Amino acid sequence: MNEKISVDLKSLKFIFNKNKPYIFTIVIMLVSIMLFFQFVIPQFNTLLKVQKEARYASLKLGILKANLDVLTNTDEDVLDSQLKVLNLALPSNKDFIGILDSVYSTAQKTGVSLGSFSFRIGDISKSENNDNFPVVKLSAPINAGVTAISSFVETISRTVPLSEVLLIKVGNVSSMVNLSFYYKPLSASSYSQDARINPIAQKGLTLINQLREFENVPSISKSPIPVASSSAVQ
Amino acid sequence: MSANINLLLRTDEESLKRKKRIKILNFGAVASLIGVGLTSLIIFISIQVINPESIRREQEGVLRKMSQFQSRQTKLFVLSNRVENIDKILKIRKNFAKIMSGLLAKIPSNLSIDDFEVDDKSVIIAGQSKSLFTIGEFINNLTDMVREKQIIKSLTLNSLTLDEGRNAYQISIKSEL
Numbered sequence: 001m002n003e004k005i006s007v008d009l010k011s012l013k014f015i016f017n018k019n020k021p022y023i024f025t026i027v028i029m030l031v032s033i034m035l036f037f038q039f040v041i042p043q044f045n046t047l048l049k050v051q052k053e054a055r056y057a058s059l060k061l062g063i064l065k066a067n068l069d070v071l072t073n074t075d076e077d078v079l080d081s082q083l084k085v086l087n088l089a090l091p092s093n094k095d096f097i098g099i100l101d102s103v104y105s106t107a108q109k110t111g112v113s114l115g116s117f118s119f120r121i122g123d124i125s126k127s128e129n130n131d132n133f134p135v136v137k138l139s140a141p142i143n144a145g146v147t148a149i150s151s152f153v154e155t156i157s158r159t160v161p162l163s164e165v166l167l168i169k170v171g172n173v174s175s176m177v178n179l180s181f182y183y184k185p186l187s188a189s190s191y192s193q194d195a196r197i198n199p200i201a202q203k204g205l206t207l208i209n210q211l212r213e214f215e216n217v218p219s220i221s222k223s224p225i226p227v228a229s230s231s232a233v234q
Numbered sequence: 235m236s237a238n239i240n241l242l243l244r245t246d247e248e249s250l251k252r253k254k255r256i257k258i259l260n261f262g263a264v265a266s267l268i269g270v271g272l273t274s275l276i277i278f279i280s281i282q283v284i285n286p287e288s289i290r291r292e293q294e295g296v297l298r299k300m301s302q303f304q305s306r307q308t309k310l311f312v313l314s315n316r317v318e319n320i321d322k323i324l325k326i327r328k329n330f331a332k333i334m335s336g337l338l339a340k341i342p343s344n345l346s347i348d349d350f351e352v353d354d355k356s357v358i359i360a361g362q363s364k365s366l367f368t369i370g371e372f373i374n375n376l377t378d379m380v381r382e383k384q385i386i387k388s389l390t391l392n393s394l395t396l397d398e399g400r401n402a403y404q405i406s407i408k409s410e411l
Contacts, residue, residue, distance in 0.1 A: 021256045028263035035270045043277045047284070054286040061289055064296040070310070071303035079309045086316035090323065133323060146350050150338055154331035162323050165330035170350040184319050186312060193297075197310055204317040211320070 060194055067197040074199065082200065082208050084218075088160045089211050091183045094136050095161055099181045102159045102216055103140060109215070110151040115141030115174075135180035137166070142177055146170045149177065159215040328354055333411065336385045340375040344368040349406075357386065360406040362397065369394065369403050376407065386411060 016023070091098060107114045117140040142149060153165050156179065167178040200208070211217065300307065333352060337359070341347065345368050349360035363369055373391070380389050386409035393406045 022259065025256070025259040025263040028267055032263070032266035032270045035267075035274075040270060040273050040277065043274060043281070047277050047281050050281050050284050050286065054284045054289060057286040057289040057293065061293050061296065064293055064300065067307075068296055068300050068303075071300060071306050074303075074306050074310065076306055076309070079306065079313065083309055083313055083316070086313060086320065090316050090320050133319070146334075146338065146347050150331065150334040153334055157327075157329065157331045162320065162327075164323075164327040166353065168330060168334065168350070168352045170347070172348055182323055184316075186315060197307060198314065199310075200313060200317065203321070204314070207317055207321060207324075 063194060063196050070197050070199050085160075085208055085211050088217060089162050089214070091161055092185050094183055095181075096136070098161045098216070099136060099138065099163075102156065102161060102163065102181070103138070103179075105216060106152055106156045106159055107142070110144075110148060110155050112142050112144035112148045112152050115143065117141060133182050133184055135164075135182055138179045138181065140177050140179065142175045144175060146175075149175055153177065155215060158213075160211065160217055328411075333357070333385055336379075340372070340379060342368045342371045342375075345372050345405075348404075352411075355411055357409050357411060358392075358406070359409075360392075360404070362400070362402040362404045364402050366403055369405050372405065373407075376409065380409070 088098065103114065103117070117138060142152065144152070149168060149170055153168060156163055157165070161181050161183070163179045163181045165177060166180055167176070169176040330352060337352075337357065341359070341361070342363070344365055345361045345363045347359065347361045349358065351358040361372070363372075373389075376386065376389050378384075379386050388410040390408045391405070392408055393404070395404045396402075397404050
C-alpha cells in the first residue's frame with residue numbers, strides 16, 4: 001500500500017473543526033498528567049522526607065529535654081564524690097602511686113613483709129582504646145605463710161585500685177603473688193550529644209556503695225549514698 | 235418515499251451523544267486539573283505544617299540550656315563509663331581469695347604445706363604429715379569438693395611417698411579449677 005494520501009489545508013481545517021472540542025480536553029488532560037509527574041510526585045517525596053526529618057527531630061528533642069531534666073536534677077557534689085570513688089577503683093591511666101599504696105597498706109594490714117617487687121608495664125606506645133582492660137602487672141615476693149598470704153589476697157581483692165590475682169606461689173623458702181592492676185582510659189568515641197543521659201541506676205549506686213567499703217578509699221568519700229534515689233532508673 | 239425514514243432524528247441523536255461525550259470529557263479534564271492542583275496544595279500545606287524547622291529551633295534552645303551543665307554532663311558520662319567497666323571487672327575477675335580460703339579450710343591441721351600454687355587454671359598443693367590418716371582425710375576432702383563441684387573440677391594425685399628420714403608421708407596433688 002504505497003498510495004500517497006494528499007491532505008490539503010482545507011481538509012486539515014475540516015478535521016480540526018470537527019475535533020476541536022476533543023483537542024481542548026485532551027490538552028488539558030495531558031497538562032494535568034504532566035503537572036502530576038512534574039510537581040505532585042516530587043512534592044510528595046519532599047513530604048515524606050520532611051515527615052521523616054520531623055520525626056527524627058522530635059525524637060531528638062525528646063531526648064534532649066529528658067537529658068536537660070536529668071542534668072538539672074543532678075547534685076554536682078554527690079556526682080563528684082561518686083566519681084572520686086570510681087576513679088580510685090578504676091583509674092583512667094596507670095596509677096602507680098595508688099598501686100604502691102594498695103600493696104603496702106595491704107601488707108601492713110595483713111602483717112606480711114614484702115620483698116622487693118617489680119612492675120611489668122608493657123608497651124607504653126600502644127593504643128589502649130580497645131575493649132580489653134589494660135593492666136599493670138606486678139610480682140610481689142612475700143615472706144609469709146599460706147594463711148597470711150590468703151589474708152593478703154583477700155584484703156587486696158577488696159582494695160582500690162581494683163586488681164586481680166594471677167598467681168599465688170607459696171613455698172617453704174619464699175612465696176610470690178602476681179597481681180594485675182586494672183585501669184581504663186576514657187574513649188571519647190562512645191560519647192554522643194544525641195545519646196540519652198541516664199542518671200546512675202540502682203545497680204550503679206549499689207556498686208558505688210560497695211566500693212566505698214573497700215580499703216584505701218579516703219574516709220571523706222566513705223559516707224554512703226542512699227541506694228533508693230528518686231532519680232535512679234530501675 | 236417511506237415515511238419511516240427520518241434522517242434528521244438520527245443526526246440529532248448522534249449530536250446529543252457527541253455533546254454528552256464532550257461534556258464528560260471536559261468534566262474529566264477540568265476535574266483532573268483541579269485534582270492535581272488540590273493535591274499539590276494539600277501536600278504543600280502539609281509540608282508547611284510538618285516543617286521541622288520549629289522543632290530544630292526548640293532543640294537549639296534546649297542545647298543552649300544544656301551547655302550550662304556541660305561539666306555535669308561530662309561527669310555523668312565518665313561515671314556511667316566507670317560503673318559499666320567496674321561491673322565488668324568484678325564479674326570477670328577470679329576470686330582467688332575464695333579459692334584459697336576454700337581449699338585451706340579442707341586441709342587438715344596435721345598436714346603441713348610445703349608448696350601451694352594457684353593460677354587461673356589449676357592448683358598444686360604439696361604437703362606432708364606423719365599420719366597416713368591425715369593424708370587420707372585430705373584426699374577425701376578434696377574428692378568431696380570435686381564431687382560437689384566446689385572450687386575444683388578434678389583431682390590428680392601426683393605423688394605419695396614416705397620420707398623415711400623425716401618419718402613423714404609426702405603428698406602432691408593437682409586440681410583443675
